[in-house]
Amino acid sequence: MMTIEQIIDGIRKKSYAPVYFLMGEEPYFIDVITDYILSHVLTEEQKGFNMTTLYGKDTDVNSIIMASRRFPMMSPYQLVVVREAQNIKDIEKLAVYCEHPLNSTVLVVCYKYSSLDKRKKNLPNLLKRKGDCLNQKKLYENKLPAWIDHYLKKRHFTITPPASQMLADYLGNDLGRICNELDKLSIVLPKETQITPDHIEKNIGISKEYNVFELQNALGNKDVLKANRIINFFAANTNNNPMVKTISSLYYYFSRLLIYHVTPDKSQNSVASALQIKPFFVNDYVRAARNYPLAKVVKIISILREYDVKSKGIGSNAAPEDLQREMIYKILH
Numbered sequence: 001m002m003t004i005e006q007i008i009d010g011i012r013k014k015s016y017a018p019v020y021f022l023m024g025e026e027p028y029f030i031d032v033i034t035d036y037i038l039s040h041v042l043t044e045e046q047k048g049f050n051m052t053t054l055y056g057k058d059t060d061v062n063s064i065i066m067a068s069r070r071f072p073m074m075s076p077y078q079l080v081v082v083r084e085a086q087n088i089k090d091i092e093k094l095a096v097y098c099e100h101p102l103n104s105t106v107l108v109v110c111y112k113y114s115s116l117d118k119r120k121k122n123l124p125n126l127l128k129r130k131g132d133c134l135n136q137k138k139l140y141e142n143k144l145p146a147w148i149d150h151y152l153k154k155r156h157f158t159i160t161p162p163a164s165q166m167l168a169d170y171l172g173n174d175l176g177r178i179c180n181e182l183d184k185l186s187i188v189l190p191k192e193t194q195i196t197p198d199h200i201e202k203n204i205g206i207s208k209e210y211n212v213f214e215l216q217n218a219l220g221n222k223d224v225l226k227a228n229r230i231i232n233f234f235a236a237n238t239n240n241n242p243m244v245k246t247i248s249s250l251y252y253y254f255s256r257l258l259i260y261h262v263t264p265d266k267s268q269n270s271v272a273s274a275l276q277i278k279p280f281f282v283n284d285y286v287r288a289a290r291n292y293p294l295a296k297v298v299k300i301i302s303i304l305r306e307y308d309v310k311s312k313g314i315g316s317n318a319a320p321e322d323l324q325r326e327m328i329y330k331i332l333h
Contacts, residue, residue, distance in 0.1 A: 001133055001134065001135045002132050002133060002134060003134075004029050004032065004033060004134065004136070006132075007020070007033055007132050007134060008032075008033065008036055010132065011033075011036055011037060011040055011041070012040070014040075016041060016077065016106050017106070017130075017131045017132040018101035018102065018103055018105060018106065018107065018130065018131055019097075019098055019101055019107045019109070019127065019130060019131030019132070020033065020037065020106070020107070020108045020109065020131060020132050020133075020134075021109045021111065021116075021123075021127050021131060021132075021133045021134070022034065022108065022109065022110050022111065022133075022134045022136075023086075023109075023111035023112070023114070023115050023116060023133075023134065023135050023136075024111075024112075024114075024115060024134065024135045024136035024137055025113060025114070025115075025136070025137050025138045026136045026137060026138050026139060026175060027112045027113065027176070028175035028176045028179070029134065029136045029175075030110050030111075030112055030134070030136065031176070033108075033134065034081065034108055034110055037079070037081075037106065037108055038079070038081070041077055041079050041106050042075060042077065042079055046072075046074070046075040047079070049072075049073040049074065049075070050072045050073060050074075050075045050077065050078040050079060051078070051079045051080075051081070052067045052078070052079070052080045052081070053081045053083065054067065054080070054081070054082045054083070055082075055083050055084050056082065056083065056084035056085045056086060056087030056088045057084060057087045059082070059088065060088065060089070060090075061088060061090055061091065061093040061094050061096075064080070064082055064088075064094065064097070064107070064109075065094070065096065065097045067080045068080050068097055068101070068102060068105045068107045069097070069102055069105070070105075071102075071104060072104050072105075076104065077104055077105070077106055078104065078105050078106070079105075079106050079108070080105060080106070080107045080108065081108045081110070082107070082108065082109045082110060083110050084110065084112070085109045085110055085111040085112075086111050086112055086113060086114055091111070091116070091123070092116075092117075092122060092123050094109070094123060095122045095123040095126050098123065098126040098127060098130050098131065099126060099130070101130055101131070107131075115135050138173055139173050139175065140173070141168065141172070141173055141252060142252070142276045142277070143276075144164075144167075144168035144173055144178070145161065145164040145165050145167075145168050145278070147175075148164045148167055148168065148178065148182065149164055151178075151179065151182055152182060152186075152195065155182075155186050155191075156191040156192055157185070157186060157189070157191070157192070157193055157194075157195055158192075158193075158194045158195070159194065159195040159196075160194060160195065160196050160197070161278050161280040161281065162196075162197055162213065163195050163196050163197050163199070163200055165213050165281075166197055166200060166206060166208070166211055166213045167181065167182075167200060167204075167206070169211060169212040169213045169216075169249050170206045170211055170212065170213075172245065181204050184203060184204065185199060185200075185203055185204070188203055189203075207233070209230075210229070210230050210233040210234070211230075212241075212245065212246060212249040212250075213249075214226075214230055215227060215230045215231065215234075215246070215249075215250070216249065216250065216253045217284065218230060219250070219253075219288075219328070219331060219332065220253075220257075220284055220285070220287060220288030220291065220292075221287060221288070221291070222291045222332060224332055227328055227332060228325075228328070231324050231325055231328045232325075234246060234321070234324060235320075235321030235322075235324060235325065236321075238320060238321060242320075243307075243311045243320045243323060243324055244308075244311060246324060247304055247307060247308050247311065247327075250304055250331075251301065251304050251305075251308075254292075254297055254300050254301055254304065255301065256275045256276075256277065256285065257285060257288055257289060257292060257297050258294070258297045258298065258301065259274055259275055260274070260275060260285045260286075260288075260289055261289060261293075261294040261297060262294070263275075266286075268282045271285065271286075300331050303327060303330050303331060304327070307323055307324075307326075307327040310323055311323055
């Protein structure tokens, strides 16, 4: 399997593979590569005669093979793009074409939200030898702040650690949505700006005071008043602050606190590495560990699991906002 950088570098150098099979749980990178191919392989004039777009629900493998075996007109290449390929039955039969692909065809297969069946090895093995294959998993939530930093750096912006964590906590690992919001910031802010929570609150609408990141800080510091203010804000704005998202974020937070307690080397770099966080945030976990001994952290993780079940209507008929308040009370006391 290749990385997105390797695939795009090859396209940039005009070293086109006859087949690009782009699959995986994360659709954002599939779209990035597809858009890059669309903008580089053919000119706008060439696309009229040499570009075919097929959709998984409306096509089959035989139609893809027939389109791919045509020769280009007044162009060195023709482009065949298959979208929603995950809806095609017997996609494995594409191996017939991949065995002897046409060098004048660039076939792009967009197979989103899943991967090829590993038990059927014929097509994957052929793709390794004859084409470029991407299998992109969802980005883990603890990797999001670094990814946001990297995305903005390429656009000549920087971002403070609290701001990147704030975005990650609020938007989750939907990279397409994150990019849309970051692109908004890059339009309204001057280049070289260091993005702060103030910029995010003003331009994206995420409150810098009432968000999951600030709730974590309030709980870590055992600031009862602030934690209750935030959870009451969540209760009044349930659409933007669903309980499932709050529980998920708190579970990651207290799981990291558990790791902190059992990490023998408490130096800043060692803790940052063990928790997979920036050194900037280590002191937050040092303070939280003083407030929550190991036994209490274990109990809190159990509480979060209990309320995750209750939030799904199992064992409780209480409203989500009431469940959230009850959960926060049990964490703090």
